[in-house]
Amino acid sequence: MFIEPIRRREPPHLRVGWIELICGSMFSGKTEELIRRLNRARIAKLNVGIFKPSLDTRYHAQDIVSHNASVIPSIPVSASSDILSMAHPCDVVGIDEAQFFDSAIIDVCNQLANDGKRVIVAGLDMDFSGKPFGCMPQLMAVAEFVTKVHAICVVCGDIAHYSYRLVPSQERVLLGETDSYEARCRRCFHLGPDAPHREWVQE
């Protein structure tokens, strides 16, 4: 488990900020981990701002919702630069689905951290074809802390770090959940549509 660096209450001009990145495949627990860290910051009575790309309307237009139904309210933004002005009063800034943001998100995160804020970003590190997704490689490079979380392969039960797409679209952006994607390990990702899904074992 990630142990948060202590957020001391220095005067704003003395604060040191940083970037934490939470990455992994779909269903790996990125959003749960983001919500966990943000809730702890709220318990510490810090001013927390939470943002997501407005195109992510999958579960809810405004809230961030995990596959396990944890929820936290957020502000949907269409351009990453919108976060800069809105996050001005915040001590802690949470950003979900970072892979969907434009490349300016890297400067935005750096500016927020340079301004003394704790910036916690979650996003998919690879798309459905196994290629690095958008701004994620650059965010990994500039973050002080990177946490890679893993799902469970729904074919064989091993650790999964790929998001296998079940539908024929080749568009990079295709919102969905278990209707359109499966978490798969390296071996089962390459088995394609004929992968033999393990049956439930009853003891």
Ligand SMILES: Nc1ncnc2c1ncn2[C@@H]1O[C@H](COP(=O)(O)OP(=O)(O)O)[C@@H](O)[C@H]1O
């Ligand atoms: N194949 C899977 N592996 C692990 N967790 C899964 C899987 N399928 C569904 N889940 C559920 O998804 C939850 C994680 O959801 P979430 O935090 O939204 O993940 P992410 O943001 O990485 O897509 C898990 O706690 C679990 O309840």
Ligand SMILES: Cc1cn([C@H]2C[C@H](O)[C@@H](COP(=O)(O)O)O2)c(=O)[nH]c1=O
């Ligand atoms: C692999 C992949 C995923 N997406 C979409 C599908 C979901 O709407 C989000 C990922 O959400 P999660 O919180 O990580 O489960 O991204 C996509 O558009 N393209 C892809 O290649």
Ligand SMILES: [Zn+2]
């Ligand atoms: Zn597998």
